[in-house]
Amino acid sequence: MSRHVQVTFDAHxxxxxxxxxxxxxxxxxxxxxxxELPEGADPLAAWDDFLARIGVPEDQRNTRSAIEDPAGEGxxxxxxxxxxxxxxxxxVHLDVRAAxxxxxxxRMAALExxxxxxxALGAARVCREDPAPPMANGHIVxxxxxxxxxxxx
Numbered sequence: 001m002s003r004h005v006q007v008t009f010d011a012h013x014x015x016x017x018x019x020x021x022x023x024x025x026x027x028x029x030x031x032x033x034x035x036e037l038p039e040g041a042d043p044l045a046a047w048d049d050f051l052a053r054i055g056v057p058e059d060q061r062n063t064r065s066a067i068e069d070p071a072g073e074g075x076x077x078x079x080x081x082x083x084x085x086x087x088x089x090x091x092v093h094l095d096v097r098a099a100x101x102x103x104x105x106x107r108m109a110a111l112e113x114x115x116x117x118x119x120a121l122g123a124a125r126v127c128r129e130d131p132a133p134p135m136a137n138g139h140i141v142x143x144x145x146x147x148x149x150x151x152x153x
Contacts (some may be wrong), residue, residue: 006078011080098111
């Protein structure tokens, strides 16, 4: 029997990091439990109201956040606040599939375009690995706003 997974990120600012990844992946912030969100409502504002209503102190309202695939196909991403900085390379990272099925120059052009979009969101470009057939199609290594490595693939 297979299992569903949730990918968890340690973060200084869970709300900001979840918002970055929401925009990268086209995910959504779910609303609070038992709260019906009207069309166009801001789920993060709903969470602030919900946490205030149940008595969570203001300084503890950004200790966690989550985003989900609106189609229900991709894993849920969870962000938890931690005090320490990231000090070493990730042992696990996300590959953002930005050019599925593309090859060569067309693939790398699509990755470069996505790289520009993500830099505008707060990511940083680390390096580009050009295609080396038959084993490597090429990719771009990046970091999110808190320094977590990921690849555009």
